[in-house]
Amino acid sequence: MSIKLTTQAYCKMLLHAAKYPHCAVNGLLVAEKQKEKKKDSHSTPILCVDCIPLFHGTLALAPMLEVALTLIDTWCKENKYVIAGYYQANERTKDFRPNQFAEKVGARIAENFSEAAMIMVDSTRFTMGCYEPILTIYDHHENKWKCRDCNADCFEDWCEAQKITSALLEGRSYESLIDFDNHLDDLRNDWTNPEINKSVLHLC
């Protein structure tokens, strides 16, 4: 029932928040599509392998979000992924609780993927060193979002995630991160961020 994050997913989430420290940011998390539902599949954690940064600034408008979900859905199908989660970092540092909008989007994702998670980024603990995970993970239970503590267990490899995220932050890789907003400004901007993916792989 629980989700886990790969280094690449965690990295890009934090880079997105770092690129726009004065804005709210949000995005999606994708996981590999499971072949078939095993009997006790709730014991296998879902691994979120990648993150697609969506918007920065004013988040609560519908049309571009719908466009993004449609395009990303197609991309997921091509790559045998499924949209498994939603993350958001609020504009105000001290504000790390999910708002109505986050819950709405989370619920929409949960319609297509029952184990969907909603992740809020806690900017008050955001440091260059990344010494602790700064996420709060919410699982969808009976139409309510239940908070779960995020520790090293929520990562495929926390040590690696910590090291690489910190390195990329120091190197200001966030300057070249592309979110969906950047893509809409110029279609040549690639929201899959192949260059950053390469950097992550390179450092592994």
Place this chain on the structure above:
Amino acid sequence: MASVSEMYDVTWEEMRDKLRKWREDNHRNSEQIVDVGEELINEHASKLGDDIWIIYEQVMIAALDCSRDDLAWTCLQELKRQFPGSQRVKRLAGMRLEALEKYEDANKQYDSILQDDPTNTAARKRKISILKAQGKSAEAIRELNEYLEQFVGDQEAWHELSELYINEHDYGKAAFCLEELMMTNPHNHLYCEQYAEVKYTQGGLENLELSRKYFAQALKLNNRNMRALFGLYMSASHIAASPKVNATVKKANVKYATWATNQINRAYQLAGRGTKENKCSVKAVEEMLESITMS
């Protein structure tokens, strides 16, 4: 660490001009401004002439964004020395207090400016920003409304108010703010497009039709606005799919949506030379086209 001029092979004049461009475009790329500005101030201050004062101001604000209180303090001292008793510098001192989260002291600073000059818009807007920073959205909205009753032409304020309303999901009032902006800036495609987005989010057939019209208007003003193009597609196809519309309206909207899809397709072809991600986007767009023609 290499200097900016070494890394990018630029002259101090180019750095100064870049800072001016960022100032004019109101870019919030604070890290870059600090990098370029700090070097300019430290190495080339004597060559900058009177430009240096506005650069001090620009760099100070950027430094606050980057938690560089040392740099902000230096800039502030230079400005205080050159312009003693200036309201503009007082406001900068207030911003520094805000950055340090000393909101009470910042408010005192702004109140003292307003005592001397009750029409000082900058100080009033900073006070509203403090409310926003403290999460007091309702109060910020109230104060901003009061401010706009007096300063009805302040576009930045109208835009800020529309954003505050959007964050509170009060789309009707957000639309009103954007209507004010469209009235005074009829050629601004961004306001048209944002208005259309708000109307779309409000929902309902009437709002969808309005949103489609304003997406179309935004496109007329700037045919490369991708958000407007996508918005036109989304609103037209939703209208066409609605059970409440008659056959004529449905047919017309299918036509608009189809046109939009073809334009989107063309835009993607122009942009990507068959990169993997673009192929997916093109495919998604083709699926969109199929879905409307089928309904």
